[in-house]
Amino acid sequence: MKSVDARCLLCPLPVIRTQDAVASLQAGDSLEVLCTDPGAIHDIPAWCRVHGHEVCDINEQEDTITITIRVGSP
Amino acid sequence: MTEKRKAVALISGGLDSLLAARVMMDQGVHVEGINFYTGFCVEGHTHAIRKKDRDRPKRNNALWVAEQLGIKLHILDIIEEYKDIVINPKHGYGSNLNPCLDCKIFMVNKAREWIDDHGFDCIVTGEVIGQRPKSQRRDTLPVVARESGADDRLVRPLCAKNLPPTRPEKEGWLDRDKLHDFSGRSRKPQMALAAHYGFEDYAQPAGGCCFLTDKQYSVKLADLWATRGKREYELDDIMLLKVGRHIRPGPNYKLIVGREEGENRFMEGYRKRFVHMLPTSHSGPLVLLDGEPDNNDIELAARLTARFSQGRDAERVIVEVTGKNGESRALAVKPYPAEQVPASWYL
Numbered sequence: 001m002k003s004v005d006a007r008c009l010l011c012p013l014p015v016i017r018t019q020d021a022v023a024s025l026q027a028g029d030s031l032e033v034l035c036t037d038p039g040a041i042h043d044i045p046a047w048c049r050v051h052g053h054e055v056c057d058i059n060e061q062e063d064t065i066t067i068t069i070r071v072g073s074p
Numbered sequence: 075m076t077e078k079r080k081a082v083a084l085i086s087g088g089l090d091s092l093l094a095a096r097v098m099m100d101q102g103v104h105v106e107g108i109n110f111y112t113g114f115c116v117e118g119h120t121h122a123i124r125k126k127d128r129d130r131p132k133r134n135n136a137l138w139v140a141e142q143l144g145i146k147l148h149i150l151d152i153i154e155e156y157k158d159i160v161i162n163p164k165h166g167y168g169s170n171l172n173p174c175l176d177c178k179i180f181m182v183n184k185a186r187e188w189i190d191d192h193g194f195d196c197i198v199t200g201e202v203i204g205q206r207p208k209s210q211r212r213d214t215l216p217v218v219a220r221e222s223g224a225d226d227r228l229v230r231p232l233c234a235k236n237l238p239p240t241r242p243e244k245e246g247w248l249d250r251d252k253l254h255d256f257s258g259r260s261r262k263p264q265m266a267l268a269a270h271y272g273f274e275d276y277a278q279p280a281g282g283c284c285f286l287t288d289k290q291y292s293v294k295l296a297d298l299w300a301t302r303g304k305r306e307y308e309l310d311d312i313m314l315l316k317v318g319r320h321i322r323p324g325p326n327y328k329l330i331v332g333r334e335e336g337e338n339r340f341m342e343g344y345r346k347r348f349v350h351m352l353p354t355s356h357s358g359p360l361v362l363l364d365g366e367p368d369n370n371d372i373e374l375a376a377r378l379t380a381r382f383s384q385g386r387d388a389e390r391v392i393v394e395v396t397g398k399n400g401e402s403r404a405l406a407v408k409p410y411p412a413e414q415v416p417a418s419w420y421l
C-alpha cells in the first residue's frame with residue numbers, strides 16, 4: 001500500500017499531500033497517510049467526502065495519526 | 075445534448091465565494107473549487123496550535139464550503155511562488171503587509187492556468203465592487219481580469235451586472251439577468267442571499283483571509299526582514315511568527331515565548347534548530363532564541379524567561395539553556411522585573 005508521511009506538517013498540508021498522492025492512484029487503490037496535526041482527523045475525511053473517496057480507518061497511536069483511504073472512482 | 079459548461083470557483087472559505095459558486099450552479103454550470111495555500115492563511119493553523127481555539131469546531135472552511143455545495147475542491151500549494159508576491163508586490167501593500175491586489179492577480183492567473191489545463195470554461199470569484207478598499211474597487215477589478223490573463227473569462231456573479239458582460243454571458247450560456255448587482259461594503263445583500271439558499275453557520279473572517287492583513291503579524295514580518303538585512307522568508311519563519319510573544323532586546327536576537335501549552339507543544343518541534351530555554355525550578359514557557367545571541371544576551375534572555383515563569387517573584391529561577399549542539403546547562407537567574415521590560419522590545 002502506498003504511504004504518505006505528513007508528520008509534523010500543519011493543515012492543510014497533510015490534505016495537499018494526500019491529494020497529490022491520490023492523483024497518481026487508481027480507483028480501488030488504498031493509501032495510508034501518517035500525520036500529527038489533529039486537524040487532519042477532520043480535514044482529510046472532509047476532503048475525501050467531497051472527492052468521493054472512502055476513509056477506511058483512523059488510528060491514533062501516541063502522537064501519530066494514521067488515516068487509511070480507499071480511492072473512489074473519478 | 076450539449077456538454078455542461080464548467081467553471082472553477084476560487085473558494086476562500088468565506089461567504090462571498092460560497093455564494094458566487096452557488097449562483098453559477100443555479101444556472102446549470104458544473105462548478106469545482108480551487109483554494110490556495112500560501113502559508114499565511116489563517117485557516118488551519120491556529121486551531122492546531124492554540125489551545126483556546128481548539129475548543130471551537132475544527133474545520134477547514136474551504137472544505138466545509140465545498141461540502142455545502144457538493145463540489146470538488148482542489149487545494150494548491152503555492153508557498154514557494156507566493157514569496158515573490160509578498161516580497162515584491164508590483165501594486166504595493168494594503169494597510170499592512172497584505173499585497174491584496176497582486177495576490178488576487180496571482181491567484182486568478184493560477185486559476186486561468188488550471189482551467190486551460192483542465193478544459194474548463196471560466197473562473198468565478200466572490201469579488202464585490204467596493205467591498206475591500208484596495209483589491210475590490212471599480213478601477214482594480216478590471217486590473218485583476220487583465221493582468222491575470224483571464225480577461226472576459228473571469229465572472230463575478232455577485233456584482234456582474236455592474237461590470238461589462240463576460241464571455242459566458244456573450245456566448246449566451248450564462249443569463250446576466252440572474253446574476254447580481256451588489257456593491258459597497260454592506261454585507262446585507264450577501265446575508266439575504268445566504269438566507270435564500272439556506273446557508274447557515276458560514277465563516278465570517280474579520281479582516282481578511284490571511285495573516286498579512288494583521289497589524290501585529292506585519293510588524294513581526296517587517297522586523298524579520300529588517301534584522302536579517304534581506305527580504306526573504308522560509309515557511310518555518312512565517313509559521314513561527316504566528317505563535318508566541320516575540321521580544322527583541324537586540325538586533326542580533328529575539329525571544330519567542332510560548333504563551334500556553336498548545337504553543338509550547340508546537341514550538342517543541344522547532345527546538346532543535348534554536349538555542350532554547352526552559353525554567354526547571356518553576357513551571358514556565360518554552361523559549362526559542364532566534365538569531366545569534368552572545369553570552370550576555372543569553373543571561374538576559376534567561377532572566378526574561380524566568381519573568382514569564384511561575385517563579386517571576388522568586389529570588390532565583392533555574393533556567394535550562396540548550397544550545398544548537400544539544401548541550402544543556404543550568405543558569406540560576408534573577409527574574410527580570412516585568413515593569414522594567416521596555417515596551418519597545420515587544421514586537
Ligand code: SF4
Pocket residue numbers: 172173174175177178209282283284285286287
Ligand atoms: S487578505 Fe491575504 S490572501 Fe486575501 S487577498 Fe489579501 S493578501 Fe491575498
